[in-house]
Amino acid sequence: MNKVIKLASRPTGKPTDKNFKFSEEERPEASEGEILLKTIYVSVDPYLRGRMSEGKSYIPPFEVGKPIASGIIAEVIESKHKDFEKGEYVSGMLEWKQYQVSDGKDLNKADKNLAPLSAFLGVLGMTGLTAYFGLTKIGEPEKGETLVVSGAAGAVGSTVGQIGKILGMKVVGIAGSDEKISMIKEKFGYDEGINYDTTDDMAAAINKACPDGVDVYFDNVGGEISDGVMKNINKFARIVNCGAISLYNETEMPTGPRPEVFLIKNSAKMQGFIIGDFQDRFPEGVQQLGQWLKEGKLTYEETIREGFDNIPKAFLELFEGKNKGKMLVKVAED
Amino acid sequence: MNKVIKLASRPTGKPTDKNFKFSEEERPEASEGEILLKTIYVSVDPYLRGRMSEGKSYIPPFEVGKPIASGIIAEVIESKHKDFEKGEYVSGMLEWKQYQVSDGKDLNKADKNLAPLSAFLGVLGMTGLTAYFGLTKIGEPEKGETLVVSGAAGAVGSTVGQIGKILGMKVVGIAGSDEKISMIKEKFGYDEGINYDTTDDMAAAINKACPDGVDVYFDNVGGEISDGVMKNINKFARIVNCGAISLYNETEMPTGPRPEVFLIKNSAKMQGFIIGDFQDRFPEGVQQLGQWLKEGKLTYEETIREGFDNIPKAFLELFEGKNKGKMLVKVAED
Structure with a gap:
């Protein structure tokens, strides 16, 4: 049998498990030019919330009654494709199914000898590349400048902070618990951390942590946390709008101080981006991230849930801030 | 005698004539290395509102009890400075006085044979340079793209629209009266105009005027007009934050839809700038603007009030939208 998770209905506000539907179907077979894939790791990410809604976005919305898709690591268990061999691992945008066939298009190989498989969904995958290109190309960082990162303990944020340190910046992180603050300082080398949950006046806290002001703000959350940062930006500051998890579940248009x-x-400047904008430069990013990883300059945290049935739950936990670093679900042994 | 206009008090919200104080003092004399200047034209500009308030800004606030300063064209009526001759005209940031002395620092010469003197406060001065550098360096315009300009009939906006046309863009302007809409289309070559005062749904109006979406938005006003534009921006759009006249007189922090x-x-991207950021490149800008002016590709509108005593009134009229193009006060005959 082959379990599948489909979009049952579009969420209003915060998604719930009712928006997901489990079903079973036949295990498919690979035709000539195809490979049969067994899902090993499934990535759950905040941006998937956007695809659950209707309306114009940078990628088309999921369709109600159809499978959901995200970044997945899978094992090739049968190959009728000249470029893939049985036993290889691949990463790509695949459906939430235990087994699926693919023509190999847009799949990348994941080499277990280079790094643990899960890293190819994290620091060597979309989240690492998002951190790398967002900070270096949109944030235009300079040595000696001050970088503030919101969502600092998350998959992207924890990598952004480390890259900031590699580039010689002072790095201040914002996260939602004392445990996360300890982690970003001890594990990821952040110079300072601010727990937004126990901070009444974010502007004052940023001011204290950043006596020279904020040159680059890498924003994963948006909303009121950002308002406090904006009051402390320096001349020629760059705000990288990477995510806005605090706003994704709003049903009304969220309002706040006008930034003009x-x-x-x-x-x-404030500038948004999606990682697809840098598609042509992915090899350069993977090469640099892989080198830093090998040199021990880059480390990562991941939160791994177990079992295919727990994929929706793991996704919903993102909005409770229950993950440290990249949130993944392990579906089968590699 | 020598009339002077000083800041009497800091405005709360919209400035009034009570914030200004007229006084008289002795006409000064030029010492060695100085020139004596007679004020001819005084520029009044929305940004001066910012300098009337206390608090951190890009230029220091005016001091209560001290003269106000703005862009001024003056005649050299006496020179003890080797670089200036009696009868020459200069432009620079000078005080609201009929006569003043200067050491010549930061003054530029204004050549009556090149263009009418008033143009050196407008299309060949700060407003023209603001339009030129804001559009070309921050807006990154491409031929065939759609440019929307708010405050389109103003000094900066009318120049931005014309430069957009010179660069091969489709240009849509937003202004506050049917008369201004006629002017931007007939005199400045705008393709379309939207009168915000008679438009209920700005987003729908922009959508109709810009069927291919908005690639560059040159924003002089901020606030609700911009909200309608933002709903129509294209992938990789650039929003040039040049001014926010709709927000300058707010006493509370203005709020609106979050742009993240x-x-x-x-x-x-949304990117703010001030013209001083491009100081090193002014000669390049003046040269290009002067050439377009000579070729007849660039024209301008100005609203000239008469008499030294009317300077504060002309400034206050800016906030009523009473100017078409650059607002100036002619203080003496040239």
């Missing part, structure tokens, strides 16, 4: 006057006064 | 999600979905 801050941006004009400081000749600053 | 728009920016991320569209890989778009």
Whole structure:
């Protein structure tokens, strides 16, 4: 048998397990030019929330009644494709199924000898590349500058902070628990950490942690946390809009202080991006991240849940901040 | 005698004539290395509102009890400075006085044979340079793209639209009266105009005027007009935050829709600037603007009030939208 998870209905506000539907179907067979894949690791990510809604976005929405898809590591268990061999591992945007066939398009190989398989969904995958290109290309960091990262203990944020340190910046992280603050300082080398959950005045806390002001703000959360950072930006500051997890579940248009006057006064920019914008440069990013990983300059945290049936639950836990680093579900042994 | 206008008090919200104080003092004399200047034209500009308030900004605030300063064209009526001759005209940041002395620092010469003197406060001065560098360096325009300009009939906006046309863009302007809409289309070559005062649904109006979406938004006003534009931005759109006249007189922090999600979905940027950021490149800008002016590709509108005593009133009229193009006060005959 072959379990599948489909979109049962579009969420209003925060998603619940009712938006997901489990079903079973026949295990498919590979035709000529195809490979049969067995799912090993499934990545759950905040951006999937956007695809659960209707409406224009950078990637088309999931369809109700159809399988959900995300970054997946799978094992090739049968190959009728000249470029793939049985026993190899691949990563790519695949469906939430235990088994599926693929024509190999847009799949990358994941080499277990280079790094643990799960890393190919994290620090060597989309999250690592998001951190790398977002910080270096949108954030335009300079040695000696101050970098603030929100969602600092998350998959992207923890990598951004480390890259900031590699590049010689002062790095301040914002996260939602004392445990996360300890982790970003001890494990990821952040210079300072601010627990937003126990901080009344974010602007004052940023001001204290960043006596020279904020040059680059890598924002994964948006909303009120960002408002406090914006009050402390320097001339020519760069705000990298990578994510806005605090806003994704809003049913009304979220409002807040208008940024125009801050941006004009400081000749600053806010710039959004998605990782697909840098598709042509992925090899360069993977090469650099892999080298830092090998040199021990880069480390990562991951939260791994077990079992195919727990994929929706793991996704929902993201909105409770229950993950440290990349959130994954292990579906089968590699 | 020598009339002077000083800051009497800091405005709360919209400035009034009570914030200004007229006084008289002795006409000064030029010492060795100085020139004596007679004020001819005084520029009044929305950004001066910012300098009337206390608090951190890109230029220091005016001091209560001290003269106000802005862009001024003056005649050299006496020179004890080797670089200046009696009868020459200069432009620079000078005080609201009929007569003043200067050591010549940061003054530029204004050549009446090149263009009318008032142009050196407008299209060949800060407003023209603001339009030129803001559009070309921050807006990164491409031929065939759609440019939307708010405050389109203003000094900066009318120049931005014309430069957009010179660069081969489709150009849509937003202004506050049917008369201004006619002017931007007939005099400045805008393809379309939207009167925000008679438009209920700005997002729908922009959508109709820009069937291919908005690639560059040159924003002089901020606030609700911008909200309608933001809903129509394209992938990789650039929002140039040049001014926010709709927000300058707010006493509370103005709020509005949070832009993060728009920016991320569209890989778009919002970027503020002030003209001083491009100081090193002014000669390049003046040269290009002067050439377009000579070729008849660039024209301008100006609103000239008469008389030294009317300077504060002309400034206050800016916030009523009473100017078409650059607002100036002619203080003496040239």
